[in-house]
Amino acid sequence: MKTLIIVSHPQLAASPTQQFLKASAAGVKGATWHYLDAIKTLDVPAEQALIQAADRLIFEFPLYWYQAPASLHEWLAAVWTRGFAYAEAGGKLTGKTLGLVVSYSQPQQAYQIGGSEGVAMSTLLSPYQALAHKTGLQLLAPLEIAQFSYLTEQQRAELMTRYQQYLTLERPTRFADQAAWFLAQLDQKGTQDEHVALMATTLAARQEQLAGLRHTIAELREGEDD
Amino acid sequence: MKTLIIVSHPQLAASPTQQFLKASAAGVKGATWHYLDAIKTLDVPAEQALIQAADRLIFEFPLYWYQAPASLHEWLAAVWTRGFAYAEAGGKLTGKTLGLVVSYSQPQQAYQIGGSEGVAMSTLLSPYQALAHKTGLQLLAPLEIAQFSYLTEQQRAELMTRYQQYLTLERPTRFADQAAWFLAQLDQKGTQDEHVALMATTLAARQEQLAGLRHTIAELREGEDD
Numbered sequence: 001m002k003t004l005i006i007v008s009h010p011q012l013a014a015s016p017t018q019q020f021l022k023a024s025a026a027g028v029k030g031a032t033w034h035y036l037d038a039i040k041t042l043d044v045p046a047e048q049a050l051i052q053a054a055d056r057l058i059f060e061f062p063l064y065w066y067q068a069p070a071s072l073h074e075w076l077a078a079v080w081t082r083g084f085a086y087a088e089a090g091g092k093l094t095g096k097t098l099g100l101v102v103s104y105s106q107p108q109q110a111y112q113i114g115g116s117e118g119v120a121m122s123t124l125l126s127p128y129q130a131l132a133h134k135t136g137l138q139l140l141a142p143l144e145i146a147q148f149s150y151l152t153e154q155q156r157a158e159l160m161t162r163y164q165q166y167l168t169l170e171r172p173t174r175f176a177d178q179a180a181w182f183l184a185q186l187d188q189k190g191t192q193d194e195h196v197a198l199m200a201t202t203l204a205a206r207q208e209q210l211a212g213l214r215h216t217i218a219e220l221r222e223g224e225d226d
Numbered sequence: 227m228k229t230l231i232i233v234s235h236p237q238l239a240a241s242p243t244q245q246f247l248k249a250s251a252a253g254v255k256g257a258t259w260h261y262l263d264a265i266k267t268l269d270v271p272a273e274q275a276l277i278q279a280a281d282r283l284i285f286e287f288p289l290y291w292y293q294a295p296a297s298l299h300e301w302l303a304a305v306w307t308r309g310f311a312y313a314e315a316g317g318k319l320t321g322k323t324l325g326l327v328v329s330y331s332q333p334q335q336a337y338q339i340g341g342s343e344g345v346a347m348s349t350l351l352s353p354y355q356a357l358a359h360k361t362g363l364q365l366l367a368p369l370e371i372a373q374f375s376y377l378t379e380q381q382r383a384e385l386m387t388r389y390q391q392y393l394t395l396e397r398p399t400r401f402a403d404q405a406a407w408f409l410a411q412l413d414q415k416g417t418q419d420e421h422v423a424l425m426a427t428t429l430a431a432r433q434e435q436l437a438g439l440r441h442t443i444a445e446l447r448e449g450e451d452d
Binding site for chain 2: 069118123
């Protein structure tokens with residue numbers, strides 16, 4: 001899968017979150033880091049070609065006053081022209097997926113009715129749902145990064161995994177896809193480590209059990225339909 | 227009332243809507259037109275002083291991909307610092323009002339569930355509700371301008387009235403405030419026109435009737451409480 005990570009952040013070097021994500025994306029095959037604030041003059045056809053070459057687009061940004069920073073808005077206004085983007089006008093985006101990687105400094109539970117921010121993240125991000133609807137993009141549930149600076153090492157490792165899966169898995173929240181991803185990762189690392197080899201064997205066995213169970217359930221259902 | 231109209235639009239001269247609003251605001255006492263895209267370098271203390279001097283702030287913008295253009299986001303990120311804006315940090319905005327003047331090219335009914343855009347305007351504008359909540363600003367219901375180019379002369383005249391009221395009335399949607407506004411306008415125009423003088427007299431009489439009715443209702447209610 002080819003993934004274009006469109007990053008909007010006015011001070012990337014000063015952001016530990018973005019530095020972490022950049023390092024996490026660096027090892028991901030097919031992922032391209034595209035940092036908007038570094039672009040001096042927008043070359044619209046070149047930007048559109050980049051987008052067209054991707055299967056998945058990621059908008060990655062911190063929340064500033066509950067919205068993306070200026071560079072994402074500027075880029076969208078210039079590059080996502082009607083003819084290029086509107087599904088009804090024969091746009092070029094239909095069928096691709098769109099992911100949102102959103103970071104903020106409040107705890108995740110702040111963003112709900114009755115929470116300290118008083119509004120749900122899904123409500124704040126509704127413009128991207130409307131954009132996906134208009135362009136024929138399939139929107140993924142957002143990957144939210146709350147209070148990155150408070151994360152433990154273990155939590156950061158988990159975030160790296162979730163992020164890499166978000167960039168590459170067809171359905172990032174589906175268990176079977178996640179398990180397959182882990183198996184591929186373990187396979188890459190090789191089986192020189194006894195512990196890793198055991199995990200890989202166990203996971204593969206569980207996957208087979210799961211497939212077997214699915215098959216049984218499917219057969220039972222067929223019986224029901226008779 | 228002192229009103230600061232903060233306008234975000236990358237091509238103001240090419241926008242008939244904004245030119246119309248600018249002309250409508252020109253005659254309004256206490257209203258200042260503040261065009262963000264013309265600012266080369268933001269002078270943060272000067273911007274903050276402008277804001278502090280106002281009783282009402284208006285964010286005025288067209289919808290680009292369901293959000294304000296880049297300049298509003300840039301200005302907010304630079305000028306609305308935590309110490310200046312957060313109510314919990316002793317911010318300077320508490321008690322002022324915030325209005326939103328939003329223009330778009332679809333019909334108004336497109337913005338609702340089941341409408342062609344599939345999302346309500348209130349949902350799309352929720353970041354400003356969160357911003358008002360955070361800063362202690364009192365949010366006014368938005369003034370929406372749908373398909374300005376299709377408006378008749380009569381509809382434009384009505385829009386001008388609604389806009390001028392939105393800039394200056396404490397409660398722009400309250401009938402009594404609107405009627406008082408009309409009386410003041412008629413008063414300014416003088417009574418040299420017989421027709422205008424008749425309208426003014428009628429409106430003033432209706433206002434008195436209305437006040438009388440309110441008084442009667444209040445007395446009846448007191449009776450109920452006995």
